[in-house]
Amino acid sequence: MLGALVAGAGLALLLTVVAGPVAGGLLLGADLAVAAVLRLVLPVRVAGALAVRSRAVDTTVLLVLAAACTALTWTLPTT
Numbered sequence: 001m002l003g004a005l006v007a008g009a010g011l012a013l014l015l016t017v018v019a020g021p022v023a024g025g026l027l028l029g030a031d032l033a034v035a036a037v038l039r040l041v042l043p044v045r046v047a048g049a050l051a052v053r054s055r056a057v058d059t060t061v062l063l064v065l066a067a068a069c070t071a072l073t074w075t076l077p078t079t
Helices: 002-020 021-041 044-050 054-075
Strands: none
Touching: 002 021, 002 044, 021 044, 021 054
């Protein structure tokens, strides 16, 4: 599962190079949101490296990062 999330982040980096920073940033924000949902619903033994702190703290931090990444992506100039 963690490998899929890392692959998603790598795909966001590749998409940034190919299609531009807006597309890559949105994909990275979506990847962080998926990580937050997975941390929220999966038990600790399955969540693996996503389970660092308490469930509430991990989920909140991931959701804040997802929202910040998405919001900052929309502020980028499109040229």
